[in-house]
Amino acid sequence: MSLPVIKGTLDVLALRALRMSPMHGFExxxxxxxxxxxxxxxxxxxxxxxxxxxxxRGYLKASWGVTENxxxxxxxxxxxxxxxxxxxxxxxxxxxxxVVTAILSGGAVAPAVR
Amino acid sequence: xxxxxxxRLFSLSLRRNRWESEVExxxxxxxxxxxxxxxxxxxxxQAARDEAIRRFGPLDESRRQMVAAAAHREEYMRRRxxxxxxxxxxxxxxRTLVRNKGWAxxxxxxxxxxxxxxxxxxxxxxxxxxxxxxxxxANRVVxxxxxxxxxxxxxxxxxxxxxxxxxxxxxxxxxxxEAIEPYSVAGMPLGTGGEIEDVVTTTIxxxxxxxxxxxxxxxxxxxxAQARAGGFAMLSEDLWRTRFGSDPxxxxxxxxxxxxxxxxxxxxxxxxxxPRLGGRPTAIWLPLDLARDSVGYRVVGRxxxxxxxxxxxxxxxxxxxxxKIFEASTLPFRAAxxxxxxxxxxxxxxxxxxxxxxxVLLVAAANVxxxxxxxxxxxxxxxxxxxxxxxxxxxxxxxxxxxxLVLTAIGCALGAVLGYFAxxxxxxxxxxxxxxxxxxxIDLTAMGLVIAASMxxxxxxxxxxxxxxxxxxxxxVLRGAAVSAISRAxxxxxxxxxxxxxxxxxxxxxxxxxxxxxxxxxxQMDLGFDPKNLHVIIPSLPEARYTTxxxxxxxVRQVATAVAAIPGVVDVAVTDALPSYRNFSVGTxxxxxxxxxxxxxxxxxxxxxxxPAYFRVLGAQLIAGRMPDSTSSARxxxxxxxxxxxxxxxxxxxxxxxxxxxxxxxxPWMTIVGVVRDISTxxxxxxxxxxxxxxxxxxxxxxxxVYRTDGREATVAQxxxxxxxxxxxxxxxxxxxxxxxxxxxAPSRFIMLLMTGFTTLAMILAAIGLYGMMAYAVxxxxxxxxxxxxxxxxxxxxARAVLGRAAVLGLGGAALGLxxxxxxxxxxxxxxxxxxRLDATSFAIGGAALIAMAVVASLIPMRRAVAVDPMTAIRxx
Numbered sequence: 001m002s003l004p005v006i007k008g009t010l011d012v013l014a015l016r017a018l019r020m021s022p023m024h025g026f027e028x029x030x031x032x033x034x035x036x037x038x039x040x041x042x043x044x045x046x047x048x049x050x051x052x053x054x055x056x057r058g059y060l061k062a063s064w065g066v067t068e069n070x071x072x073x074x075x076x077x078x079x080x081x082x083x084x085x086x087x088x089x090x091x092x093x094x095x096x097x098x099v100v101t102a103i104l105s106g107g108a109v110a111p112a113v114r
Numbered sequence: 115x116x117x118x119x120x121x122r123l124f125s126l127s128l129r130r131n132r133w134e135s136e137v138e139x140x141x142x143x144x145x146x147x148x149x150x151x152x153x154x155x156x157x158x159x160q161a162a163r164d165e166a167i168r169r170f171g172p173l174d175e176s177r178r179q180m181v182a183a184a185a186h187r188e189e190y191m192r193r194r195x196x197x198x199x200x201x202x203x204x205x206x207x208x209r210t211l212v213r214n215k216g217w218a219x220x221x222x223x224x225x226x227x228x229x230x231x232x233x234x235x236x237x238x239x240x241x242x243x244x245x246x247x248x249x250x251x252a253n254r255v256v257x258x259x260x261x262x263x264x265x266x267x268x269x270x271x272x273x274x275x276x277x278x279x280x281x282x283x284x285x286x287x288x289x290x291x292e293a294i295e296p297y298s299v300a301g302m303p304l305g306t307g308g309e310i311e312d313v314v315t316t317t318i319x320x321x322x323x324x325x326x327x328x329x330x331x332x333x334x335x336x337x338x339a340q341a342r343a344g345g346f347a348m349l350s351e352d353l354w355r356t357r358f359g360s361d362p363x364x365x366x367x368x369x370x371x372x373x374x375x376x377x378x379x380x381x382x383x384x385x386x387x388x389p390r391l392g393g394r395p396t397a398i399w400l401p402l403d404l405a406r407d408s409v410g411y412r413v414v415g416r417x418x419x420x421x422x423x424x425x426x427x428x429x430x431x432x433x434x435x436x437x438k439i440f441e442a443s444t445l446p447f448r449a450a451x452x453x454x455x456x457x458x459x460x461x462x463x464x465x466x467x468x469x470x471x472x473x474v475l476l477v478a479a480a481n482v483x484x485x486x487x488x489x490x491x492x493x494x495x496x497x498x499x500x501x502x503x504x505x506x507x508x509x510x511x512x513x514x515x516x517x518x519l520v521l522t523a524i525g526c527a528l529g530a531v532l533g534y535f536a537x538x539x540x541x542x543x544x545x546x547x548x549x550x551x552x553x554x555x556i557d558l559t560a561m562g563l564v565i566a567a568s569m570x571x572x573x574x575x576x577x578x579x580x581x582x583x584x585x586x587x588x589x590x591v592l593r594g595a596a597v598s599a600i601s602r603a604x605x606x607x608x609x610x611x612x613x614x615x616x617x618x619x620x621x622x623x624x625x626x627x628x629x630x631x632x633x634x635x636x637x638q639m640d641l642g643f644d645p646k647n648l649h650v651i652i653p654s655l656p657e658a659r660y661t662t663x664x665x666x667x668x669x670v671r672q673v674a675t676a677v678a679a680i681p682g683v684v685d686v687a688v689t690d691a692l693p694s695y696r697n698f699s700v701g702t703x704x705x706x707x708x709x710x711x712x713x714x715x716x717x718x719x720x721x722x723x724x725x726p727a728y729f730r731v732l733g734a735q736l737i738a739g740r741m742p743d744s745t746s747s748a749r750x751x752x753x754x755x756x757x758x759x760x761x762x763x764x765x766x767x768x769x770x771x772x773x774x775x776x777x778x779x780x781x782p783w784m785t786i787v788g789v790v791r792d793i794s795t796x797x798x799x800x801x802x803x804x805x806x807x808x809x810x811x812x813x814x815x816x817x818x819x820v821y822r823t824d825g826r827e828a829t830v831a832q833x834x835x836x837x838x839x840x841x842x843x844x845x846x847x848x849x850x851x852x853x854x855x856x857x858x859x860a861p862s863r864f865i866m867l868l869m870t871g872f873t874t875l876a877m878i879l880a881a882i883g884l885y886g887m888m889a890y891a892v893x894x895x896x897x898x899x900x901x902x903x904x905x906x907x908x909x910x911x912x913a914r915a916v917l918g919r920a921a922v923l924g925l926g927g928a929a930l931g932l933x934x935x936x937x938x939x940x941x942x943x944x945x946x947x948x949x950x951r952l953d954a955t956s957f958a959i960g961g962a963a964l965i966a967m968a969v970v971a972s973l974i975p976m977r978r979a980v981a982v983d984p985m986t987a988i989r990x991x
Binding site: 046052053064 | 136139140141143144147148169170171172173175176179180183184186187190
């Protein structure tokens with residue numbers, strides 16, 4: 001059973017995809033599909049919109065390159081800003097998921113240590 | 115491996131923008147790869163296509179979002195790039211300027227001087243003439259004056275104060291006015307005993323505070339009831355701070371003002387300005403009771419939006435007629451509406467200075483343009499190299515424009531600072547009678563306008579410069595061959611710039627010389643009396659103690675007798691025609707034998723009450739007849755020569771009779787028994803032909819004494835002491851006549867000095883411009899001079915050629931300038947005295963000074979030209 005992507009998380013997923021090396025649009029979609037193992041309903045257009053959004057905000061930069069098949073493709077690369085954003089958002093998400101999981105599994109959450 | 119024809123399955127729509135087509139391409143790529151993968155799994159091309167599109171999702175919507183995001187991104191990048199380029203240009207410009215410090219410094223200082231002077235004067239003009247009063251809706255605030263039918267040709271600020279009944283009628287009935295506020299200003303002694311201080315009080319309605327948009331700092335504005343009762347006052351912030359130490363409990367305290375007790379109800383901020391500009395600031399605000407019929411007031415008002423001042427004046431007149439306050443069917447007075455700025459006495463002079471300083475700015479701008487042109491020429495090699503290395507012409511021009519911009523920005527900043535200090539100095543050094551000048555402050559609109567104007571000038575010149583010296587054949591320039599050809603065209607432009615600068619300077623010179631001659635004429639003017647060692651003492655006789663005119667005259671006579679007894683006092687007279695004071699009657703002057711004109715026009719008629727000693731003490735000259743005899747049955751008067759000559763050209767004034775007619779009052783006929791040479795006790799103002807009637811003292815209500823001393827300092831102090839001893843408890847005012855007369859000249863001198871200062875500035879700038887051009891020309895022509903010398907030209911010939919060139923430029927500038935001045939002096943006609951606006955001597959002096967300046971400016975270049983060594987010159991490139 002595949003789940004719909006929760007609004008707002010596609011951005012951080014796309015950044016994660018590009019953490020290691022630059023990829024072009026189709027590769028990113030493939031990576032996400034593979035990483036999710038089919039459990040997420042990933043819509044191609046949503047991914048592209050996320051990529052353009054991230055580029056506009058400066059977390060990604062894009063340039064036209066050539067694939068192995070000698071085809072022109074637009075390669076996306078994560079920027080330093082993007083890396084910082086990815087780290088922060090990942091930490092936030094993991095903490096959030098932890099809290100939600102704890103509440104929904106029927107318990108309270110220990111107060112956060114400041 | 116790319117499958118051929120897959121692309122054809124997807125339509126490639128045509129888009130205009132680069133990023134739109136990129137977005138399209140990216141989507142297309144994705145769909146293609148997807149379709150390929152699906153076909154590899156065995157789908158048919160058509161099915162693969164459909165499935166690829168299906169899996170993509172909403173095509174149009176996502177395309178729209180992607181294009182929008184791409185457009186934003188492009189815009190942002192473009193802006194960043196432009197900004198980076200601009201930053202590069204600015205730092206390059208700054209480095210270039212630093213490398214040419216001398217040239218840059220001259221340009222910056224020139225611009226700063228021009229902008230500083232213009233900012234100072236324009237700010238003064240704007241803040242004093244355009245919005246001197248900081249009331250709400252100040253553009254609709256006007257003064258309402260009553261003037262006699264013939265207006266005010268006395269040359270001094272005289273108005274007929276409005277009757278309270280008239281003001282009440284105006285307030286109720288006027289439709290053109292949104293508010294009408296009467297007020298009056300008076301000096302009063304504050305305090306008792308030894309701590310008496312003379313303060314200025316302004317009497318206002320309670321509504322005036324709202325009219326002026328101000329609220330009390332502490333306490334309240336007096337109420338209508340308090341105004342009716344009287345005995346209340348508001349302090350000004352200054353008085354509160356200085357005399358009462360900002361004491362918050364001052365409300366409710368009682369003060370002694372003019373011998374009466376008043377209770378303080380509040381303190382008004384210093385920002386509350388009385389409608390009367392200039393003079394000492396108001397210290398105490400007193401309440402005005404409109405219901406009480408008392409002495410008339412001045413009036414200020416605010417017109418309704420869209421009301422026309424001319425129509426409003428006529429409306430006020432018609433209200434006056436309807437109210438039947440004046441019995442005559444034709445009004446003896448007309449309402450005259452003026453803006454506060456129009457009442458400033460030196461308005462014309464200020465406008466003249468504003469125009470003059472604009473000329474200075476133009477000279478400065480021309481100088482900067484000149485410098486830019488010279489720079490452009492010397493940079494031709496650099497431009498040629500850069501062009502041949504691939505720099506675009508647009509980028510180069512942009513860079514030169516940025517350089518001009520940086521230069522102008524520095525010049526403007528420096529100019530603003532200079533302007534601030536210049537205005538400060540002008541306000542501080544102002545002569546006392548130009549008191550409205552204290553309102554002048556740096557006006558941001560004026561400064562903004564000046565800066566905008568100069569930046570525009572500079573940019574235009576820069577564009578002209580870079581376009582005019584455009585390198586068309588960079589190869590030739592690199593080889594150094596075509597420089598002279600290119601620079602000749604530049605030279606024509608530079609010559610015309612220099613001639614313009616000199617023409618403008620010539621105009622200023624003519625103006626300055628005219629003003630100088632005006633001041634000289636004023637100083638040499640025949641006053642009709644001798645002010646040397648002449649002093650005046652006036653007692654302030656309170657009505658309570660001296661109820662009748664006779665009592666007051668007696669008191670003053672006592673003082674006069676006492677003063678006359680002092681050994682140092684040469685002569686004394688009792689009179690109210692005191693130097694620097696004038697008394698007026700208002701009415702029509704009727705001359706016996708000449709029928710009364712049907713249209714009665716009222717005017718101000720100077721009246722002076724004198725004793726027989728008067729003319730003698732003043733040193734005035736009675737040129738016909740005798741002094742009035744107070745014992746004779748007829749009323750006898752002496753008139754002034756100007757009027758006598760105008761009215762009775764054949765010189766038969768003696769024996770004729772005149773009288774002053776006002777409304778239905780028929781004053782008795784007065785017989786002319788003497789004619790005196792015109793006495794100008796207030797300087798050269800007003801119309802000499804206007805009548806001045808000297809009658810006997812018995813008509814005077816407020817006389818004083820005028821006396822002449824032998825010149826010893828102590829005598830004046832003695833006179834005052836004796837006066838105080840004769841009338842104990844009375845306050846006396848006194849002044850030195852010579853000083854007062856001198857003060858009337860001070861404004862003209864001040865304006866002249868400013869004008870001379872600006873002219874000198876313009877001359878220096880023009881001289882620098884000329885010097886720069888000649889120096890450059892000599893440097894350019896070094897080779898030519900060397901050749902000429904080698905061929906036998908004497909040094910004297912070379913020198914003559916250089917000087918001749920300068921003289922020709924000077925002549926051209928002078929001719930153009932004098933021509934412009936003939937038209938331009940029309941503007942300063944009002945400020946001239948004793949010299950015509952087309953005075954040949956002034957023009958000649960102006961022209962000669964300019965040519966002399968041109969010759970002097972060319973001396974150094976001439977010396978350089980003469981010192982050229984032919985051998986080195988010819989060998990050099």
